[in-house]
Amino acid sequence: MSSSPEEKIKKLGKKLGANLVGIASVEDINKYAPEGHRPDDVLMGAKSAIVFAGQLTPKGAWHSKGYQVHHMNRSFGIPYRNRIAFDVALYIEEKYGYYAAVASGGNISAKLCAEMAGMGTRSMAAGIVLNKDWGLLNFGVAMTTMPLKPDGMVDEQVCPHPSCVKRWEKEGKTFCLDACPECLSGELEDGKIKWMRYNRHVCATRAQTRSINSFQRTLLEAINEPDLEKRKSIVLGTFFGSVVATVSTANTMGQCGECLRGCPITIKARTLKPKWKPGDPG
Amino acid sequence: MGRYISPEIYNKYKQQVLDMSLAVQNYVGIEQQRTESCMTDAEMAAKLGLTAAEVREIRTIAFNDLHHADMWLNSDDEKRMKCQSYFKKR
Ligand code: SF4
Ligand code: SF4
Numbered sequence: 001m002s003s004s005p006e007e008k009i010k011k012l013g014k015k016l017g018a019n020l021v022g023i024a025s026v027e028d029i030n031k032y033a034p035e036g037h038r039p040d041d042v043l044m045g046a047k048s049a050i051v052f053a054g055q056l057t058p059k060g061a062w063h064s065k066g067y068q069v070h071h072m073n074r075s076f077g078i079p080y081r082n083r084i085a086f087d088v089a090l091y092i093e094e095k096y097g098y099y100a101a102v103a104s105g106g107n108i109s110a111k112l113c114a115e116m117a118g119m120g121t122r123s124m125a126a127g128i129v130l131n132k133d134w135g136l137l138n139f140g141v142a143m144t145t146m147p148l149k150p151d152g153m154v155d156e157q158v159c160p161h162p163s164c165v166k167r168w169e170k171e172g173k174t175f176c177l178d179a180c181p182e183c184l185s186g187e188l189e190d191g192k193i194k195w196m197r198y199n200r201h202v203c204a205t206r207a208q209t210r211s212i213n214s215f216q217r218t219l220l221e222a223i224n225e226p227d228l229e230k231r232k233s234i235v236l237g238t239f240f241g242s243v244v245a246t247v248s249t250a251n252t253m254g255q256c257g258e259c260l261r262g263c264p265i266t267i268k269a270r271t272l273k274p275k276w277k278p279g280d281p282g
Numbered sequence: 283m284g285r286y287i288s289p290e291i292y293n294k295y296k297q298q299v300l301d302m303s304l305a306v307q308n309y310v311g312i313e314q315q316r317t318e319s320c321m322t323d324a325e326m327a328a329k330l331g332l333t334a335a336e337v338r339e340i341r342t343i344a345f346n347d348l349h350h351a352d353m354w355l356n357s358d359d360e361k362r363m364k365c366q367s368y369f370k371k372r
Pocket of ligand 2: 123124125160161174177262263264266
């Protein structure tokens with residue numbers, strides 16, 4: 001039996017490197033997205049958003065005591081996920097004759113598209129979308145005027161995990177709130193998130209320690225520094241050097257995930273069981 | 283608006299723009315609240331009597347202006363401490 005366009009598109013996305021591929025209808029997205037940030041604001045007549053999700057890093061990166069290993073191993077970065085979205089967009093245009101385009105940063109919310117494509121639900125950790133099997137994922141999005149059958153939202157909230165509910169009832173904490181009180185606050189009630197707050201402006205200095213923002217801010221610091229020797233130390237020092245290196249390689253996102261290190265959903269997602277032992281055939 | 287935002291306009295509106303932007307995000311349940319914060323530039327502009335381009339400029343500058351450069355520099359230590367504390371507790 002020949003497969004449907006939805007199946008073919010998902011198969012291609014996975015073949016190109018996505019761990020999950022989901023489809024959301026633009027009609028669903030537009031119920032939440034503000035004007036100016038809707039898929040059909042970017043691609044006129046857009047009907048569907050295809051979301052490509054990838055696990056953040058090889059699982060081993062979470063098993064390092066070096067916090068920066070996690071960033072160095074981010075494996076589903078923006079250029080990579082956009083490449084998948086580009087290739088699928090071109091496939092849709094060629095094979096089905098519908099317009100398609102990649103949604104680039106800031107235009108539309110990839111998180112919202114992922115929620116609407118059934119890839120997970122918002123969590124206490126910064127409102128990020130957590131998937132019950134994969135934990136935290138990175139998302140790339142392609143939009144198309146092709147009317148595809150959407151996957152729809154998942155029925156059950158992924159966060160909070162039952163062990164977070166237990167800890168909340170005992171200590172008034174969850175693992176993520178405990179790890180990053182500077183950025184995260186909230187409450188659980190009846191096993192669900194009652195409210196939550198995310199200080200993105202603080203998180204940005206950690207999740208994007210080396211970024212265009214820190215480049216601009218440090219540069220301004222150097223320009224304003226009247227002492228020439230101090231100015232030299234800012235510009236030629238290791239921190240600014242590493243910022244320049246990171247910006248020049250576009251490796252600027254996701255430099256922190258400490259709130260999720262103790263998250264039970266993430267722990268389950270990053271736990272491996274050996275499938276081979278010494279002496280077994282290869 | 284000229285090419286650059288005037289310091290008077292910037293200083294007058296930067297706090298309001300930050301408060302209304304995505305800098306702080308509030309959720310009831312898992313639904314993002316967009317009446318006080320998390321607004322788009324166009325929505326903020328309509329409230330403040332500015333153009334969306336002016337708001338975008340103020341927001342972009344204010345976001346980088348909010349914290350001292352040391353915040354970025356010191357954040358490596360913050361992350362190192364969080365990571366170490368996780369492995370210590372295990
Ligand atoms: S990513 Fe880092 S800074 Fe941001 S909320 Fe999580 S622990 Fe805090
Ligand atoms: S630790 Fe994970 S599951 Fe628990 S509340 Fe935080 S994000 Fe949700």
